Amino acid sequence: MHSLLKRQIRKYLPNDLESNPEMDKFLEAIEKSYENYDDKFSMLHRASTISSDELFDANKKLQKEAEQQKNILNSLENAIRSLTDNLNEEQLFGQNIQDEFNAEHLAGYISNLASQFSQMTVEKDKLLISLENQNESLNNYAQMVSHDLKSPIRNINALMSWIIQDEKDKFSDTSKENCSLISQNLSKMDKLISGILSHATLGETEEFKVSFNLKDSLKDIERTIYVPDNIIFEYPKELPQMVFEKSRLEQLFMNLFTNAITATENVKKGIIKIGYEPDEVYWKFSVSDNGKGIAVKHQKGIFEMFKKLETTNNATGIGLAIVKKIAVLYEGDVWLESEENVGTTFFITLKKNS
Structure with missing residues (x-):
């Protein structure tokens, strides 16, 4: 025991007890009680420190979880407000959307939504099935009507050509001109029906992608169609090797x-220029x-069906509408x-991986 503590204890003892040999046992007992006081105090301090750190960490974790829950609730609230706005409703399931939301309300909303x-x-799904059936019916109808109309038109055209050939010496110049107009209009009707059928069925049949050189394909098209002598085609130095329909x-x-x-046939020197711009996502072309x-x-309205700028025998007003439909x-x-x-100049973009 510390000497100062022992002196203080003896100071307050009566004289008869101060010299009593039993007091030594008493002081010894006190001294033993203080032997591991520092160790116990240190352990208690360490335990309280650990508990405090654990409580601090647990509190931080709870705060983080509470913040996450709050963010989730806010996200759900925003989602529901967005849904109610899109549904154009002031109230949803009996709850005013301006009221404060809580988890129970949100759970109820989500369940109902x-x-x-x-x-x-x-x-x-029912509407899609119905739409598919209607599209199939329309396509079948378009093909049936196309066949039923084109056959008599071609028959009439053939009959007119035979009549003109057999009776040309008997016809007046006016009659010959009228017969020629009839033949031209029948050809125009045939092209119109073919164009309508092509537009109606575009995209309905699956076509496989193949690899080809675009420049070779465009030159094949140039050789296939009628190109007046006053018109030339100009191609860029490089056109892509494409994998496409x-x-x-x-x-x-x-x-x-x-x-x-058609636009350049009356120009002294018509030039049709094809352009190409490399791009990672789209095929980008132009025709000028x-x-x-x-x-x-x-x-x-140039890309709408039957929109045409002039009434020529070859124009049907469907060509650019088909271009638009293919692009879309x-x-x-x-x-x-x-x-x-x-x-x-017409600009065209087509997505590469569509």
Whole structure:
């Protein structure tokens, strides 16, 4: 025992006890009680420190989890508000959307929304099946009508040519001219029906992608169609080797080429220029001509069915509509820039992996 502590204890003892030999045992007992006090105090201090650290860490963890739960609730609240806005409803399931949300309300909303969307999915599937059936019926109808119309038109045209050949010496010049007009209009009707059928069935049949050189395909198209002597085609030095649905791409360029030829056939030196811009996502092309151009007032509806700028025997008003449909089919677009008496440029984008 510390000497100062022992002196203090003896100081307050009565005289008869101070010299009592039993007091030594008493002081010894006190001294033993203080032997491991420092160790116990140190252990207690260490234990309280560890408990405090654990409590601090646990509190931080709880705060983090509470923040996460709060963020989840906010996200759910925003999602439900967005859904209610899209549904154009002020109230949803009897709860005003301006009220404060809590977990119970959110759970109820989600449950009800899941039920609604499940029902909407069932209805959507029914509509898709109905739409597929209607599309199939329309395609069958278009093909049937095309066959039923084209056959008599071709028969009439053949009969007219036979009559003209057999009776040409008996016909007056006016009658011969009228017969020629009839034949031209029958040919125009045949082309119109073919164009309508092509537009209606575009994308319905699956076509396999093949590898081909675009420049070779475009030159084949140039050799296939009628190109007046006053018109030349200009190609860039490099055009890509493509993996694509070849016949649809050729149909797109053929329609653009014939459109450009029509625009430049009366120009002294018509030039049709093909452009290509490399891109990671899209095939990007352009077809330019130095023809008569398109007035601004006609540009807006140029890609609509039966929209044409002039009533020529060969024009059906379907070519550019097919170009537009092909571009949309491949998640791309087509647009134009044009100035009267200067020329027109059509820009086309087609997604590579569509």
